[in-house]
Amino acid sequence: MSRVVIAPDSFKGTASAADVAAALGRGWRSVRADDEIVTRPMADGGEGxxxxxxxxxxxxxxxxxxxxxxxxxxxxxxxxxxxxxxxxxxxxxxxxxxxxxxxxxxxxxxxxxxxxxxxxxxxxxxxxxxxxxxxxxxxxxxxxxxxxxxxxxxxxxxxxxxxxxxxxxxxxxxxxxxxxxxxxxxxxxxxxxxxxxxxxxxxxxxxxxxxxxxxxxxxxxxxxxxxxxxxxxxxxxxxxxxxxxxxxxxxxxxxxxxxxxAVLVAEALGLGGDIALADLVITGEGRFDGQSEGGKAPSEVARLAASNGVPVALVAGAITAEPRGFAASVALTGLAGGTEPAMADPLRWLEAAGAQLAAGADATGRS
Structure with missing residues (x-):
């Protein structure tokens, strides 16, 4: 059994961070029902x-x-x-x-x-x-x-x-x-x-x-x-x-x-302690692009994961920059076949992303 911490930001205008985390968790459990899921909705100063x-x-x-x-x-x-x-x-x-x-x-x-x-x-x-x-x-x-x-x-x-x-x-x-x-x-x-x-x-x-x-x-x-x-x-x-x-x-x-x-929100959540006990961390945001490494929530989650030696996976609505430092990444646009269908039903595709990551857990997790 693995312990998975899910700490995404909101997908701006389409899903709150709590809804994103819950959907990813449902998708993961559909493949690996016995794993422990810890949801920690994140934010970085923006919405949520x-x-x-x-x-x-x-x-x-x-x-x-x-x-x-x-x-x-x-x-x-x-x-x-x-x-x-x-x-x-x-x-x-x-x-x-x-x-x-x-x-x-x-x-x-x-x-x-x-x-x-x-x-x-x-x-x-x-x-x-x-x-x-x-x-x-x-x-x-x-x-x-x-x-x-x-x-x-x-x-x-x-x-x-x-x-x-x-x-x-x-x-x-x-x-x-x-x-x-x-x-x-x-x-x-x-x-x-x-x-x-x-x-x-x-x-x-x-x-x-x-x-x-x-x-x-x-x-x-x-x-x-x-x-x-x-x-x-x-x-x-x-x-x-x-x-x-x-x-x-x-x-x-x-x-x-x-x-x-993102640093202060993570401190308030006690996220570092949760991540230290995890086998895998999943984070994400609506659009992962060139600005994402400049203080956005996924970059802080990835930093905490790296400092604890825990692999981290990225889920985003769209990924337009190289997701460096992530063990795996999933774009909802790829799963849904485009931006419009991904935005029309984001929770469906977030569940699919969670299931895809769980199916490849041997490659992304440390246990």
């Missing part, structure tokens, strides 16, 4: 981070709040209050891309994220964990900071519109009214290490995911460049500044500190 902390920390409480969504329509959401007084706020749950259809690359903003942070401050949290990832906007965090009391104004000293569109006429920034950090500070749970500007920046890398064509990316970049020039106290080249459409940049300017989202 609140769920991961809620599952991992006894006594965590949901704190309901209604905020302006990505284009200002009300969104009923929540942040998480941990027993030690820490507030966990997730951008994907307030200003996330899954909350918006159609996409609005110029007008989507992060104000709702700032409103949820403000609600946590009003509740008297001792410190903040700020989960970045899955954003709909490319506003450099200006929306979030405006909700926390900062002013972003044009040449006539009038407030600019929310979203990247407003950054195009930005002439000044005033932090006089910006709310202070909580006593214990704020730690950013980032899922990428990209800088704000350039070929590796927020607009160039993530803009197309948010509905931007090549011409639009150029305009988004210009807006972020304008913002960076008016906020000289933080470097646009700082690792993670480009996270969540540049929200990382805005939070760094506020005084928050960049951390690794």
């Amino acid at each position: 981070t609140l769920d991961a902390f809620e599952a991992a920390v006894p006594g965590a409480r949901r704190m309901p709040v209604t905020v302006r969504g990505p284009v200002s329509s009300p969104v009923a959401t929540h942040w998480l209050l941990l027993p030690d007084g820490t507030g966990v706020v997730e951008l994907a749950a307030t200003s996330g891309i899954t909350l918006l259809d159609p996409l609005e690359p110029f007008d989507a903003h992060s104000a709702g994220f700032g409103e949820a942070i403000a609600d946590a401050l009003d509740a008297g949290v001792e410190r903040l964990l700020l989960a970045l990832g899955g954003s709909a906007s490319t506003d450099g965090g200006a929306g979030a900071l405006s909700a926390l009391g900062a002013r972003f104004f044009d040449a006539d000293e009038q407030a600019v519109a929310l979203g990247n569109r407003g950054l195009g006429v930005l002439a000044g920034v005033d932090f006089t009214g910006l709310r202070p950090l909580p006593p214990g500070g704020a730690l950013i749970l980032g899922d990428v290490t990209n800088q704000l500007l350039g070929d590796d920046g927020a607009a160039a890398v993530f803009g197309p995911q948010k509905g931007a064509d090549a011409e639009t990316v150029t305009v988004l970049e210009a807006g972020l460049t304008r913002l960076a020039g008016l906020m000289p106290d933080v470097s646009p080249s700082a690792p993670g500044a480009g996270a969540a459409g540049g929200a990382g940049f805005g939070l760094l300017a506020w005084g928050a500190v960049m951390g690794g989202g």
